[in-house]
Amino acid sequence: MGHREDLLEGAKRCLLQKGFVRTTARDIVKESGTNLASIGYHYGSKDALLVQAYVSLIEGVGEAQEGLGWGAGDARTAPLGSLERFQNLWADIIRSLPESRAVWLLSFELVLQGDRIPEVRRLLAEAQREGRSGLASLFTGIPETELDKETVETEGRFYVTLLNGLMVQWLFDPDSATDADQLTEGLRRVIAGTARDS
Template sequence: MGHREDLLEGAKRCLLEKGFARTTARDIVKESGTNLASIGYHYGSKDALLAEAYVALIEPMGTAFEAAADSGGIAAGGLERFRDGWANIIRTMPQSRAIWMMSLEVITQGERLAGIRDLLAKAQVEGRRGLTAMFTGIDEDALPQDMVESEGRLYTTLLNGLMVQWLFDEASATDAEQLTEGLRRVMERVSDSP
């Protein structure tokens, strides 16, 4: 591995241990066995490196969701697909706790992490696209932009709310069955409306 890869791996370890706000450039250098100048040379800034490290930590989570969908883990459609998708996401939460905590850190300390927040805001678009593909079964490249902007935003909002509930108190957090039953009731009420 070269310095670029060493820095990325070191930054990932620092994020998992310390989070964004407490990770310093010196921490990353110590963890990666590189030097301070390497951060600027390869990434431009510590914030850019941390944002890339965070995205690298998050990507396998999306892959795990997709693998479950591809292996038949998400039923063919409708409420079953919705329920199975959320069940798969919820199953990943225990092993992904540190990553969810970092997400919450960016949300709650955004003004102090402005450079990181701006970089991650751009990555949200890809997150919306990935969630929409998973829940609809439509290939990401074939998704209409209006679907990503509407359904993708709904899935992202639900995911963020679920993340906060789960981090606060796993035992009382909404499960996939409850989420699906809530959606079913809303759909029923809307379809009964004049």
Template sequence: MGHREDLLEGAKKCLAEKGFVRTTARDIVSASGTNLASIGYHYGSKDALLTRAFIALMEEWGNGFQAGLEGSGGSLERFRALWGGVLDRYEESAPVWAASMEVALSGERMPELRTMLAASQAEGRRGLISMMTGTPEDELTERDVRTLGGFYQALLNGLMLQWIFDPESAATAEELTEGMRRAAGAAVAGGADGAAGGSAAAPDGSDG
């Protein structure tokens, strides 16, 4: 590998071990076996490199269970498989999610990093829609990304926050799927399948 690839691998390692806030440029240099000048030459800044490393980690995370979704049936079955995959890989992805929470709660202390990560949100939403529905990313519209992608992103971020806070009380894949079925049923039936726990049909036409 060249210095560009070495830097990316080193930054990914540092993110997983130390997070955004505690990772220094020298940490990345040490982990990658490169030099400080290489960061500016290849990525422009440490924040830009860490942002690219974060995106790469998320792509690897998604690709890790993408194959398990092939042929997984109707929408609720695929929904359950997706969140099951997320939780199965929680241990390895938790440090990265904790790092992203650092940035979200940092206020204005890391403005460049926040701006870069915010700009990458659309890319993440496209990936989530593709995983959830099987639709190729290049077929998605901007409205798909902002509506459906925003919805899936909210679910993912909320679930990860539950697990970071207290894994024992966090929702399981089955519970999240049941919640999705009931919420969709309540919306369609005008509340008939709300908190009372009725038996409205699942969004894909099955019985859930």
């Protein structure tokens, strides 16, 4: 690996250990075995490097989630649009949360720092857009490249909202967080209530 890659890997480790705000350029240099000048040469600034490291961490979580749906419930074989598919996919997502806990904690730190670091705020907005598309694809079974804008902007937003809420609950207290069965039963009751009212 060259200095650019070493810096990125070192920055990722620093983010997971110390977070965005507490990571210094010297921390990254120490962790990566490079030098301070390399940060400016390859990334322009420490913040730009940390943003790239965060993007890389999020991409890693996304790649891990691409394998979702092949767990015990075998969600991808459940009929599209079924409550069974919904329940099994959320069960898989919830099972994956412990492995990515440090990244989700970092995400919430960045949400809180967004006003102070405009580049991070822009990045988080982009990540939300990509998340809508990825989750809509996961639940509908339609490849991201074939999703229409309306699906991404409605169903995708719905799934991102559920995911963000679940992450907050899970990070706060995993023992009392909503599970896939409860989430599915809640959706079933909402659907039944809507059908009664119409």
